[in-house]
Amino acid sequence: LIRETIRTLIAINGPPTRWRAKIGRGLSLVFTVARGEPKGELEQVLADTTTNQGDATVTRGAKRAAGGAEAEFADRHAHKRNANDSLAAVLGREIIGGLHPPGSRLPAEAALLVRFGVSRPTLREAFRALEAKGLIVSRQKVGTLVRPKSDWNMLDPDFLAWHMRVAPTLEFVNDLFQLRQIFEPHASYLAAEARSAAALKRIAAAYADMERRKSGHGDLVGADVRFHKEILDATGNRLIGTLGGLIETALVGTFRMGWRGVAIKEDRLLQHRAVLDAIAAQKPDEAQACMAQLLRDSAADVRRALEKDARAKRRHVPPQG
Amino acid sequence: VTKRFSIAPLQGRSRLETAGGLRSELGDEDALTFDRHIHGYLAATLGREIVAGVHPPGALLPNAPEICQRFGVSRTVLREAYNLLAAKGLIVARPKVGTRVRPKAEWRILDPDVLAWHLQAGPGETFISDLFELRQMVEPAAAALAAEGRVPGTITRIAEAFDRMERFREGQAGLIEADLDFHMAILGATSNPFLTAFGSLIHASLQFAFRISWGGAARIQDDRLHQHGLILAAIREGAPTRARRRMAELLRDSLDDARRSPPKTTR
Numbered sequence: 215l216i217r218e219t220i221r222t223l224i225a226i227n228g229p230p231t232r233w234r235a236k237i238g239r240g241l242s243l244v245f246t247v248a249r250g251e252p253k254g255e256l257e258q259v260l261a262d263t264t265t266n267q268g269d270a271t272v273t274r275g276a277k278r279a280a281g282g283a284e285a286e287f288a289d290r291h292a293h294k295r296n297a298n299d300s301l302a303a304v305l306g307r308e309i310i311g312g313l314h315p316p317g318s319r320l321p322a323e324a325a326l327l328v329r330f331g332v333s334r335p336t337l338r339e340a341f342r343a344l345e346a347k348g349l350i351v352s353r354q355k356v357g358t359l360v361r362p363k364s365d366w367n368m369l370d371p372d373f374l375a376w377h378m379r380v381a382p383t384l385e386f387v388n389d390l391f392q393l394r395q396i397f398e399p400h401a402s403y404l405a406a407e408a409r410s411a412a413a414l415k416r417i418a419a420a421y422a423d424m425e426r427r428k429s430g431h432g433d434l435v436g437a438d439v440r441f442h443k444e445i446l447d448a449t450g451n452r453l454i455g456t457l458g459g460l461i462e463t464a465l466v467g468t469f470r471m472g473w474r475g476v477a478i479k480e481d482r483l484l485q486h487r488a489v490l491d492a493i494a495a496q497k498p499d500e501a502q503a504c505m506a507q508l509l510r511d512s513a514a515d516v517r518r519a520l521e522k523d524a525r526a527k528r529r530h531v532p533p534q535g
Numbered sequence: 536v537t538k539r540f541s542i543a544p545l546q547g548r549s550r551l552e553t554a555g556g557l558r559s560e561l562g563d564e565d566a567l568t569f570d571r572h573i574h575g576y577l578a579a580t581l582g583r584e585i586v587a588g589v590h591p592p593g594a595l596l597p598n599a600p601e602i603c604q605r606f607g608v609s610r611t612v613l614r615e616a617y618n619l620l621a622a623k624g625l626i627v628a629r630p631k632v633g634t635r636v637r638p639k640a641e642w643r644i645l646d647p648d649v650l651a652w653h654l655q656a657g658p659g660e661t662f663i664s665d666l667f668e669l670r671q672m673v674e675p676a677a678a679a680l681a682a683e684g685r686v687p688g689t690i691t692r693i694a695e696a697f698d699r700m701e702r703f704r705e706g707q708a709g710l711i712e713a714d715l716d717f718h719m720a721i722l723g724a725t726s727n728p729f730l731t732a733f734g735s736l737i738h739a740s741l742q743f744a745f746r747i748s749w750g751g752a753a754r755i756q757d758d759r760l761h762q763h764g765l766i767l768a769a770i771r772e773g774a775p776t777r778a779r780r781r782m783a784e785l786l787r788d789s790l791d792d793a794r795r796s797p798p799k800t801t802r
Contacts, residue, residue, distance in 0.1 A: 302622075339618045342574070346622035348647075368732035369645040372622075393729045396676045404668075451665045453736075454672075456644045 301330060302343035306376040309349050309360055320350065320358040347373050371459040378467030384520050390464045391513040397457055398442065398509060402501040405448035406493045413448035414494055420444050421490045430477045435469045438478070441486060445493070445505075468516055482512065574615035577606055581616060582648065585625050585636055587656035596626065596634045623649055647735035654743045660794065666740050667790040673733050674718065674786060675779040681724030682770045682778040690771055692720035697767050704755050711741055714755070717763060721770070721782075743793070759789065 305320075314320055321329075326337055341358065344350045348367040352358050367373055377386070405413065423437035442465065443458035485508040492501035581596075590596055597605075603613055617634060620626045624643040628634045643649055653662060681689060699713035718737045722730050762785040769778035 335614065338615060342615055342618035343622040346619045346646075346648075363728070364731070367646060367735075368729050370643055389727045389729055392725070392727050396730070397672055400672045449668075451668050452639070452662075453644060453665045453669045455640070456642075459643075460645075 301332060301336065301340040303372070303376055304330075305340055306344055306347070306349060306373070307380050309344070310366075310373075310377050311380040314360050316360050316362045318360050319356070320360065322357065343372075349373075369457075369460060371463045374460060374463045375467065378463070384517065384524075387468065387513070387516050387520060390468070391509060391516070394461060394464070395506065395509050395513075397454065398445065398461075399502040399506040401446050401449050401454055402489055402493060402505040403498040404451070404454075405445050406496050406498040406501040408448055408450055409496055410448060410450070413444065413450075417441065417444045417448060417490055417493060421486055424478065424483065424486060428478050428480075428483055434478060435466065438469075438486075439465050441490075445489070448493075479515070482508065482515075485511065573608060574612050574619065577608060577612060577616040578619040579648070579652065580606070582620055582623070582625060583652045583656050585620075586642075586649065586652045590636050592636050592638045594636050595632075596636065598633065625649070645736070647739070650735060650739045651742075654739050658743070663740075663743070663793055664790060666736060667786055667793075669733075670736060670740065671783060671786050673730060674721065674737075675782040677722050677725050677730060678766055678770065678782040679775040679779040681721050682773055682775040684724055685770070685773045686724065689720060689724040692723070693717060693767055693770060696720055697763055700755065700760060700763060704757075704760055706755075710755060714741055714763075721766075724770075756792070759785065759792075762788065 308314055320326070323334070323337060327334060330337070341350065341352070345352070347370045348361060348365045350358050351361055368377075405417070420437055420441040423432075424434065424441060426432070427434040427437055439462050442461055446458045446461070447455045449455070485504065488504040489501055489508060492504050581590075581602075584590055596602070599610060599613055602608075603610060606613075617626060617628060621628060623646050624637060624641045626634050627637050644653070681693070696713050696716035699709060700717060703710040703713055715734075715738055718741075719731070719734045722734055722737075725731070762781065766778060766781045766785065769781050
């Protein structure tokens with residue numbers, strides 16, 4: 215059973231090298247995984263005194279500990295999660311990944327309680343989080359059902375984060391950039407029109423941080439994300455401002471795919487500068503055009519990287535039969 | 536239509552306040568169902584109160600026994616309702632401190648339920664114009680994409696919804712749904728799940744528009760109906776620029792309609 219569960223988890227979460235699985239109240243099992251198979255038997259059984267550490271079931275310990283900018287970055291953007299959010303995240307990713315397809319029933323509460331080694335209220339809390347995002351619904355005498363995809367709240371930043379962990383496909387990236395292409399140039403137009411000195415100062419500050427960190431020292435991605443969020447906020451429209459959370463998740467997710475390396479391309483940096491200048495000069499049309507161009511070129515960067523990645527993967531697959 | 540919401544809010548806001556009484560009037564079977572869903576009703580009621588400013592951002596919610604007594608619910612139900620609201624970014628529970636309302640900027644305002652609560656709580660004019668500004672970004676772009684793609688199935692869906700709008704123009708129950716389907720079919724033409732997710736915004740603004748403009752008796756103005764027809768024609772003829780412009784015009788005029796109508800708060 216453990217083996218089966220682990221295979222499923224790998225399919226959903228990707229292959230970490232070291233796993234920690236809760237096997238009961240206060241007990242954890244640590245083991246290694248090689249080439250998609252749980253290798254060897256359990257390494258050790260730990261008395262689990264530390265809770266609230268990352269995922270309730272599985273910690274990608276080795277990856278986190280790998281150090282470097284990427285791990286540091288991942289940690290910073292891991293949000294202030296408690297153990298229950300993570301349980302929701304694990305189940306959410308399993309649903310999005312197709313392990314529990316729309317219309318199917320989630321495993322019975324009792325089975326999930328055993329699998330995750332959590333208390334009933336904790337499991338219920340995770341269920342409510344999934345319900346709040348339109349993923350599941352509880353029905354009398356039937357159990358907990360996965361709702362049709364059209365009911366999933368795609369505009370929820372948590373949902374997006376789970377989705378990005380499961381399937382950052384080319385199609386998904388295209389959809390995201392189409393969304394950004396619809397909002398961000400228009401928002402840049404509105405920001406230039408709004409002529410708010412305070413907002414301009416915040417956008418300029420974010421840009422200055424990007425320039426200072428362009429070689430990848432410090433939190434370059436954070437500054438980049440802030441630049442785009444400040445423009446959305448500068449529209450003065452609360453609903454558009456809320457999209458910032460979504461775009462932050464999308465940006466963090468695509469950066470994590472590692473397409474850009476550590477530094478930012480000089481061209482892209484200059485394009486950010488052009489957007490800032492147009493907003494400062496209060497030229498709405500120019501701001502809109504500059505942002506549209508920046509997004510088109512960034513999308514092309516990501517696509518190229520994904521295709522390269524796919525080619526590299528194909529090369530490493532041994533011939534079948 | 537309300538099935539699109541993950542929680543079906545009760546009509547009006549007074550029903551839950553007598554929830555304790557209501558439950559006792561139900562048979563055993565219904566009472567069980569009621570318990571299963573009551574956290575949703577409770578969350579909707581508290582959610583509406585929060586967005587209406589009864590509990591302002593930063594404020595502590597009343598303590599648990601007080602709320603349980605007010606609504607006649609158990610602690611378990613309250614906890615589930617809080618979990619739901621927390622997942623929508625409205626509140627945060629801190630051990631030993633209590634449950635606090637989060638700053639407005641952290642609310643998941645694009646969540647279909649949170650959006651509906653705003654509209655039910657009697658939104659200000661700013662909220663309505665913000666909503667239309669967002670639609671103004673998404674829908675003309677989607678109309679242009681639909682005209683570019685000219686997928687036969689999509690055009691059939693849009694045309695079929697338009698037919699129903701004409702048939703129900705005098706305000707039969709199907710009008711709002713037909714109008715919603717018209718706009719959803721255009722969003723659907725993009726086959727981008729993020730864009731179709733904005734359907735909840737359209738749903739909310741349509742319900743609001745029909746309610747404030749015609750006092751609940753949904754009826755569409757001849758001008759607006761005609762504008763929908765123009766959008767359909769532009770998409771059918773594969774004219775992206777025209778489809779974009781027609782959609783922008785429709786939205787602009789619809790916002791004017793909403794602004795002109797006498798300010799009416801919740802029923």
